[in-house]
Amino acid sequence: MVDSIPNPVAIGEVRIGKGRPLALIAGPCVMEPNDLTMRIAVRLREICGRLGVPLIFKASYDKANRTSVSSYRGPGLAGGMEVFRRVKAETGLPVTTDVHETQQAAPIAEVVDLLQVPAFLARQTDLLEAVAATGRPVNVKKGQFMAPWDMANVVTKLIAFGAAGAILTERGTTFGYGRLVNDFRAIPQMQETGAPVVFDATHSVQLPGAGAGGTTTAGQREMIPTLARAAVAAGCDALFVEVHPDPDRALSDGPNSLRLDDLEPLLAVCLRIREAVGG
Numbered sequence: 001m002v003d004s005i006p007n008p009v010a011i012g013e014v015r016i017g018k019g020r021p022l023a024l025i026a027g028p029c030v031m032e033p034n035d036l037t038m039r040i041a042v043r044l045r046e047i048c049g050r051l052g053v054p055l056i057f058k059a060s061y062d063k064a065n066r067t068s069v070s071s072y073r074g075p076g077l078a079g080g081m082e083v084f085r086r087v088k089a090e091t092g093l094p095v096t097t098d099v100h101e102t103q104q105a106a107p108i109a110e111v112v113d114l115l116q117v118p119a120f121l122a123r124q125t126d127l128l129e130a131v132a133a134t135g136r137p138v139n140v141k142k143g144q145f146m147a148p149w150d151m152a153n154v155v156t157k158l159i160a161f162g163a164a165g166a167i168l169t170e171r172g173t174t175f176g177y178g179r180l181v182n183d184f185r186a187i188p189q190m191q192e193t194g195a196p197v198v199f200d201a202t203h204s205v206q207l208p209g210a211g212a213g214g215t216t217t218a219g220q221r222e223m224i225p226t227l228a229r230a231a232v233a234a235g236c237d238a239l240f241v242e243v244h245p246d247p248d249r250a251l252s253d254g255p256n257s258l259r260l261d262d263l264e265p266l267l268a269v270c271l272r273i274r275e276a277v278g279g
Contacts, residue, residue, distance in 0.1 A: 005194035009165035012094030014054040017196035023238035027058035029253035057093045072251040102130035109134035137165030144174040148186035171200035184234040199231035200240040219256025
């Protein structure tokens with residue numbers, strides 16, 4: 001265990017970690033036009049309010065790792081921060097988003113409550129230093145190429161750089177081409193670092209890449225509930241779920257996004273599992 005790690009971690013009014021209720025990080029993959037992002041935020045607040053689930057709203061302002069050069073990426077940094085300001089003002093929810101480059105960290109931290117480091121960038125020391133230096137808590141997704149115990153080095157970096165808190169997210173491990181698998185031992189193994197652990201139930205069902213000559217990434221949306229239930233049984237501190245009212249029409253990651261109408265019944269089951277295992 002790394003010394004001096006806050007656990008639970010405070011994100012606005014939400015606390016994730018030891019002795020706290022199962023929390024949810026959720027929202028659309030990318031901010032979409034026509035006020036959709038705001039409508040999803042309001043609906044998520046209503047669902048989590050009914051169930052008593054602490055919620056952090058998630059959306060990406062720029063999907064920097066899209067498969068195709070022609071794919072929709074989002075409104076950009078300035079536009080995205082305006083959306084987050086509105087979400088916070090109208091819903092009161094804390095918000096989180098990805099940071100892809102070191103120079104993005106400071107302006108994002110002026111608005112966003114939890115900074116997220118994408119899995120592909122989990123080992124980038126300069127990026128970890130930049131997000132830690134903002135004084136915000138940081139959530140790092142375990143690289144698809146990394147062992148759970150290797151994330152202890154990530155936590156050590158964040159603490160050394162002065163992060164307000166460290167959270168780790170499990171989101172699957174590369175297995176050959178175009179496949180991710182989940183080893184649920186990763187949840188308690190990463191918790192041994194002292195950091196709370198989130199399970200990403202939607203990116204874990206992604207089928208990375210696009211196949212020969214393809215331009216979009218596939219996914220197995222129908223497996224999201226199975227993995228979410230298993231992760232809660234394994235003791236995760238929070239779930240990460242990307243949602244959309246109509247995933248087949250989503251502008252990013254639709255094949256591995258949960259239909260918004262399916263979220264409440266899934267959370268209800270997960271809360272019963274949490275109670276049964278004594279979480």
